[in-house]
Amino acid sequence: MFHIIEILGTIAFAISGSLTAMSKKLDPFGVFIIAFVTAVGGGTLRDVMIGQTPVAWMKQLDYVYLIILGFVLALLFRKKLDRFRISLFLFDTIGLSVFTLIGLQKGLETGLHPIICVALGTMTACFGGVIRDILCNEIPVIFRREIYATICMAGGILFFLLKALKVNDELLSVIVAVFMIVFRILAVTRKWRLQPVERQ
8 A cells, every 4th residue: 555655646746747847838858857856856865865876766667657657647638637636636645745754764774863864754755846846947835835844844753753652663654644644635725824934
């Protein structure tokens, strides 16, 4: 189930990147590049920082095939995808939680401090979107008022609290994933926002 959710999250991120690129009127090659960096940018940065090279998508071509699938789906059904924005949002939210957990686990496997693991999980989940937005000449979502990276950090903190309570690893992952999904759905539906910092 965890692997299936990771697959759905990768496709959702690729579609998200494709739609953003198409809104900027990029050519098909540009759209594919944005889809690619959105899906694997965070994981690539994570693996480079912890010294795990070649990075995951270079060793497992399944990721490349999934990104190509997401790109093709976005191209073929771009006019209909607006109807499925809720579904895409849910896949994106699931992907956010799964990729945060993957980053946390990678940090633990490398023997990093819990604070660094939380940062690594947040980076894994969010930085593909940061690269996407920068390439598309947008202020990244995580630097604006939408609660996004905050959800990853909250999930990471909950992860280590439950680990300290010796909760079973599989149950722990499910609890954290559900917490993050519910948190993001509530944040969007109730329009929770962080207040901008204004210069005096």
